[in-house]
Amino acid sequence: MSQEQVAAKSxxxxxxxxxxxxxxxxxxxxxxxxxxxxxxxxxxxxSILVFxxxxxxxxxxxxxxxxxxxxxxxxxxxxxxxPGNPSLHFGAPAxxxxxxxxxxxxxxxxxxxxxxxxxxxxxxxxxLYAREKRxxxxxxxxxxxxxxxxxxxxxxxxxxxxxxxxxxxxxxxxDQGITxxxxxxxxDYLDFVAQLLLGFGIIFEIPLIVLFLSIAxxxxxxxxxxxxxxxxxxxxxxxxxxxxxxxxxQLVMAVPMCLLYVASIGLAYVFGKPPTDAQRAAYKxxxxxxxxxx
Numbered sequence: 001m002s003q004e005q006v007a008a009k010s011x012x013x014x015x016x017x018x019x020x021x022x023x024x025x026x027x028x029x030x031x032x033x034x035x036x037x038x039x040x041x042x043x044x045x046x047s048i049l050v051f052x053x054x055x056x057x058x059x060x061x062x063x064x065x066x067x068x069x070x071x072x073x074x075x076x077x078x079x080x081x082x083p084g085n086p087s088l089h090f091g092a093p094a095x096x097x098x099x100x101x102x103x104x105x106x107x108x109x110x111x112x113x114x115x116x117x118x119x120x121x122x123x124x125x126x127x128l129y130a131r132e133k134r135x136x137x138x139x140x141x142x143x144x145x146x147x148x149x150x151x152x153x154x155x156x157x158x159x160x161x162x163x164x165x166x167x168x169x170x171x172x173x174x175d176q177g178i179t180x181x182x183x184x185x186x187x188d189y190l191d192f193v194a195q196l197l198l199g200f201g202i203i204f205e206i207p208l209i210v211l212f213l214s215i216a217x218x219x220x221x222x223x224x225x226x227x228x229x230x231x232x233x234x235x236x237x238x239x240x241x242x243x244x245x246x247x248x249x250q251l252v253m254a255v256p257m258c259l260l261y262v263a264s265i266g267l268a269y270v271f272g273k274p275p276t277d278a279q280r281a282a283y284k285x286x287x288x289x290x291x292x293x294x
Contacts, residue, residue: 043119051112058107062100065107069193072159073184080167088186099186106194110148117143135215142208150204151197158196158243158252165246199242203257210264214272221269222283224261231261 058065070088077086090096118140125136170182213219239254275283 039123043123047112047116047119050115051108054112055104055108057111058104059100061107062103065103066100069103069106069155069190072155073163073189076160076163076167077182079164080170082167082170082182088184088189090186095185095187099190102187102190102194106190106197110151113147114140114144117147135212139208139212143205146204146208147201150200150202153204153256154196154200154253158200158249159193161246161252162196162244162249165244165249195242199238199253203238203253204260206257206260207264207267210261211267211271214268217273219268220272220275220279221265222275222279224265224268226283226286228261228265232258235261 070086074086090099118136121136121139167182170180172179210219210224214221214224235254235257236250239250239257243249243253
């Protein structure tokens with residue numbers, strides 16, 4: 001090979017390497033504020049469009065969805081030995097249509113959740129390192145499974161307890177024979193169901209959210225341990241807001257939240273970035289101070 005050919009080859013390799021480096025730098029170039037807004041707009045439009053299409057599918061199976069969501073209500077009605085058949089009512093001509101529309105939105109949210117979670121990840125991804133972007137498929141998969149699984153857990157565990165508590169207030173009161181009869185409105189029922197489903201779906205995302213934050217280095221397992229007592233307090237406050245006032249329903253939501261938080265600490269310990277020496281020293285100092293006070 002002549003000296004000219006060697007020089008040309010070297011120049012070509014250098015140019016190619018420079019081109020690859022320039023391409024990599026263009027990919028890692030930070031987005032401006034307006035570019036972020038434009039990206040957010042695109043992701044929102046796509047998510048809304050898919051959600052709308054999923055709601056159409058939910059409308060087509062609305063009666064099956066209603067039957068599924070009323071199973072705990074029907075069981076609680078019969079366990080309380082209430083007279084007549086379990087029933088839902090609507091008080092205006094269009095009320096049933098509105099209730100079914102809400103129901104189709106519940107089904108649409110569950111059906112469109114994989115795509116919505118993917119759009120969320122795609123919006124966050126430009127601010128991540130290359131190795132963190134590889135988690136897109138597990139993120140979408142586990143986000144969907146946890147969200148839907150949380151709703152199913154609420155339907156299976158919390159709904160029977162909640163409806164049993166509410167319907168137990170029906171019956172005869174006092175010596176005068178006053179009868180309290182449940183007249184459950186269809187729209188109110190679906191609002192209550194949607195609130196619980198969304199609440200359980202969100203709290204079951206706790207391990208995945210904490211895992212993501214720990215991989216990104218925003219939190220670590222020591223910080224999670226130190227925040228634990230405050231999380232327990234927040235879990236019971238949130239459970240008191242989202243569930244009926246009886247203690248059993250609150251425990252059904254608060255206890256899983258605390259267990260999920262413990263699981264999150266384990267995930268952060270295994271997969272997250274380790275704490276710094278300063279954070280370890282601060283944690284050790286805090287533990288020694290608590291022991292001294294105890």
